[in-house]
Amino acid sequence: MRDFSRDHRWMSINTITLDRQGDLPTILEACVRHQVRAVCPWRHQVQQVGVDRAAKLLRDAGLALSGYCRGGMMVADPAHRQSARDDNRRAVEEAVTLGAPCLVLVAGGLPQFSRPGSAPSKDFAAAREMVAEEIAHLLEFAQAAGMPLAIEPLHPMMAADRSCINTLRQALDLCDRLDPAGDRGLGVAVDVYHTWWDPELAVQIARAGTARLMALHVCDWLVPTTHLLTDRGMMGDGIVDIPLIRGWMETAGYDGPAEIEIFSERWWREPMDKVLSTCIERHKRAV
Amino acid sequence: MRDFSRDHRWMSINTITLDRQGDLPTILEACVRHQVRAVCPWRHQVQQVGVDRAAKLLRDAGLALSGYCRGGMMVADPAHRQSARDDNRRAVEEAVTLGAPCLVLVAGGLPQFSRPGSAPSKDFAAAREMVAEEIAHLLEFAQAAGMPLAIEPLHPMMAADRSCINTLRQALDLCDRLDPAGDRGLGVAVDVYHTWWDPELAVQIARAGTARLMALHVCDWLVPTTHLLTDRGMMGDGIVDIPLIRGWMETAGYDGPAEIEIFSERWWREPMDKVLSTCIERHKRAV
Numbered sequence: 001m002r003d004f005s006r007d008h009r010w011m012s013i014n015t016i017t018l019d020r021q022g023d024l025p026t027i028l029e030a031c032v033r034h035q036v037r038a039v040c041p042w043r044h045q046v047q048q049v050g051v052d053r054a055a056k057l058l059r060d061a062g063l064a065l066s067g068y069c070r071g072g073m074m075v076a077d078p079a080h081r082q083s084a085r086d087d088n089r090r091a092v093e094e095a096v097t098l099g100a101p102c103l104v105l106v107a108g109g110l111p112q113f114s115r116p117g118s119a120p121s122k123d124f125a126a127a128r129e130m131v132a133e134e135i136a137h138l139l140e141f142a143q144a145a146g147m148p149l150a151i152e153p154l155h156p157m158m159a160a161d162r163s164c165i166n167t168l169r170q171a172l173d174l175c176d177r178l179d180p181a182g183d184r185g186l187g188v189a190v191d192v193y194h195t196w197w198d199p200e201l202a203v204q205i206a207r208a209g210t211a212r213l214m215a216l217h218v219c220d221w222l223v224p225t226t227h228l229l230t231d232r233g234m235m236g237d238g239i240v241d242i243p244l245i246r247g248w249m250e251t252a253g254y255d256g257p258a259e260i261e262i263f264s265e266r267w268w269r270e271p272m273d274k275v276l277s278t279c280i281e282r283h284k285r286a287v
Numbered sequence: 288m289r290d291f292s293r294d295h296r297w298m299s300i301n302t303i304t305l306d307r308q309g310d311l312p313t314i315l316e317a318c319v320r321h322q323v324r325a326v327c328p329w330r331h332q333v334q335q336v337g338v339d340r341a342a343k344l345l346r347d348a349g350l351a352l353s354g355y356c357r358g359g360m361m362v363a364d365p366a367h368r369q370s371a372r373d374d375n376r377r378a379v380e381e382a383v384t385l386g387a388p389c390l391v392l393v394a395g396g397l398p399q400f401s402r403p404g405s406a407p408s409k410d411f412a413a414a415r416e417m418v419a420e421e422i423a424h425l426l427e428f429a430q431a432a433g434m435p436l437a438i439e440p441l442h443p444m445m446a447a448d449r450s451c452i453n454t455l456r457q458a459l460d461l462c463d464r465l466d467p468a469g470d471r472g473l474g475v476a477v478d479v480y481h482t483w484w485d486p487e488l489a490v491q492i493a494r495a496g497t498a499r500l501m502a503l504h505v506c507d508w509l510v511p512t513t514h515l516l517t518d519r520g521m522m523g524d525g526i527v528d529i530p531l532i533r534g535w536m537e538t539a540g541y542d543g544p545a546e547i548e549i550f551s552e553r554w555w556r557e558p559m560d561k562v563l564s565t566c567i568e569r570h571k572r573a574v
Contacts, residue, residue, distance in 0.1 A: 110526060113510060122526050122527065122528040122531075123528070124483075124484075124486070124528075128486065155443065155444065156442065156443045156444070156484040156485070157442065157443070157444040157484075157512070157515075159483075159484035160484075160508060160510050160526045161510050161511070166484055166485075166486070167486070170486055196411075196446075197411075197443040197444075197446035197447075197453055198443070198453075199411070199415065199453070199454070199457055221447060223400060223447050223448050224448070224515070225444070225515055228444075228511070228512055228515070239397060239409050239447045240409065241409040241410065241411075244409075
């Protein structure tokens, strides 16, 4: 297992972590100031400055990408299905322009939450089948564009409104169905926040293997957790044994960055430099 | 599938649903007033009036039990392990005195939350193994006492602090390990709130079969959910297709009550009679 204690060369910053403190150019400047080598930008931040300018900013800053967040929200009623498809194709194109190694996919939950305005449903089996169909469609397009897709299973508490793909097993079953030979660029993003509870996590990470393991996201689960979306913890402040999970990833062949992605009202209130220096310190001792 | 639309003969009230509105005698009186036929009392409510008086109140009211809530919290450090065992044996004895058909078990999460004062840990594999060992111990005692044990998997958002048993698959794996022939009185309680998200739910309910399916708990999952513990919804107000899950249970042989268990700041503020009449109405059309 790689030694993270001496420097932060393997650290990436998911830019949502600093979403309230500044725009993308400001975030990238701060990352350079802290010798951060890689980032994963979010779509709304990129679109705010324009994708071409964002790509130039990233190049000029010498920052690598660990992914692009995010495509998905693929569950929709018939009236919203085509616009969802178009939206996801644009996300692939943006990821290509930015030079991202993969586009992260958050599948979407029930249609009324995934694509607001869609007719309401309680049918998770249908939602999951639609996700499979839509990823199959998008994969054709993404493969032609040379952009790998990383399905990110989300915590089951987000199954209704964000993603009906909730375990690594499910995500890998989708990969095996749509890319059985593993040569089409379909894989998974493993976020410790979404997966720590899963009794099958070690087994499924081993099953995934090098080619499917496209990203590792880290933060921590706090007890108590006071909000289902925006109370994620800084690594080391919660109950997740992050080095254990990183060890499973590395044993399975993953040698990419550990990407810090923290949705947190608490950390969004802190100055950018304090968040980044804390991330670096915790990356060294708690990841 | 049984027709619930005409009356509420199959409805049971888990008494936590009325926990803030009155003590156990008051709750039982209200249940009788609303022609409720079964309840599942909570331990703190029973202990407040004394288990013998509670048993007499239940008998005098002609109320059946659908279970007794709850034993468990079995994860502890060595200093707290024996007191946890003693506590669970008392729960079995109380369930016998009350005439409950099963004692519901909530396994416990990490030791520092399961049995406060225990040394902190992040080791879920160890916690899960301890749960298996402790259920094995308790099962000896419970079997001798003639009291079935129902393992209730809790939603993964409660894995750290309440239960490290988070899927029906896990609970059934424990049953198969500790009671392979299915003749020792070990089974599961299926709560739609904890299990609706699980892509394996239908398959695992079918696997469980009649003997293992000891209880069905119902409420609803709200979007958004504003609190991890106390924002459960009244049936019909959320996104769970409860009749679908009840259908799976009945196809697998379950013919017991549908027990309404709602932890909700919102419903705890309502008068007892209003909650009960709402439960009855929703039981008829949304369960």
